[in-house]
Amino acid sequence: MSDSKAEPLVTITAIVTRADGTVEDLGVVASNLSMASPIREKLRLLMKRDN
Amino acid sequence: MPASTAVVQNGRAIITSRLIGTATAIPAYIGWGTGTTATLTTDTALQTEDTGGSPAYARILGASTQTTTTSTSDTHTVIGTITSNGTKTITEAALFTVVSGTGLYVRGVLATAITVAVNDSVAFTFNVQITSSVV
Numbered sequence: 001m002s003d004s005k006a007e008p009l010v011t012i013t014a015i016v017t018r019a020d021g022t023v024e025d026l027g028v029v030a031s032n033l034s035m036a037s038p039i040r041e042k043l044r045l046l047m048k049r050d051n
Numbered sequence: 052m053p054a055s056t057a058v059v060q061n062g063r064a065i066i067t068s069r070l071i072g073t074a075t076a077i078p079a080y081i082g083w084g085t086g087t088t089a090t091l092t093t094d095t096a097l098q099t100e101d102t103g104g105s106p107a108y109a110r111i112l113g114a115s116t117q118t119t120t121t122s123t124s125d126t127h128t129v130i131g132t133i134t135s136n137g138t139k140t141i142t143e144a145a146l147f148t149v150v151s152g153t154g155l156y157v158r159g160v161l162a163t164a165i166t167v168a169v170n171d172s173v174a175f176t177f178n179v180q181i182t183s184s185v186v
Contacts, residue, residue: 009120009180010056012144012159017132019170030056030144030159 009033052142055090056159058179065148065156076148078156079115081131081175084143090158097145097158104136110150113175120180127181132174135167146177 011031016024058066068075086098101108113131117124129146142164148154157177165173 007182008058009178009182010058010157010159011178011180012056012157012161013176013178014144014161014165015174016165016167017172017174019168026163026165029161029163029165030054032056 052087052160052162052164053089054160054162056157057090057092058157059090059094059155060092061095061154062156065154076154077115078146078148078154079113079129079131080110080147080150080154081113081129081133081177082110082145082147083133083141083173083175084145085140086143087160090160094158095153095155097143097155099143101139101141106136108136110147112150113146113177118178120178121182125181127177127179129177130174132172134172135169138168139166141165141167141173144175144177 009032011033012029014026014029016026062078065075065078082097082100084097084100088098111131111133113129115127115129118126118128120126141161143158143160145158146156148156157179167173
């Protein structure tokens, strides 16, 4: 029950601070955790022995 | 622009090199660029790394720590901030072992372009979680 293409798991987040001090938290801007497959992700989280 | 990211093939070699204690540096230099081609594990560089500007663009050395995502210290986290020296549309970011040249560890194409102007800054956090499975 593993997806070798998604390991290691990479997540990149970004917070922009404008020159005037305005802060924009963009959150996750890239990840190889498949958001297109929420069922697979739920299964991964449920399979505790995988961790 | 679909996001894509991975530890690239050279990054795998960096991990194993660090495990046996050879001289490969910690991959903690953060760079950015304007390429939009999806990440491939065969990538060896950003597609179009930023250049020029004043003061000249340079990768920055992030703070590198072990953090916990699922099990204790299973994640390598690098946090660093790049300040823009001009108006740019940033679409990719990466981790390297060196301040310039090769040494690519992780490349990411961003889900949404980040438009920055001079003196805008972007604080990036890279999390690389090592997982293992019993099958």
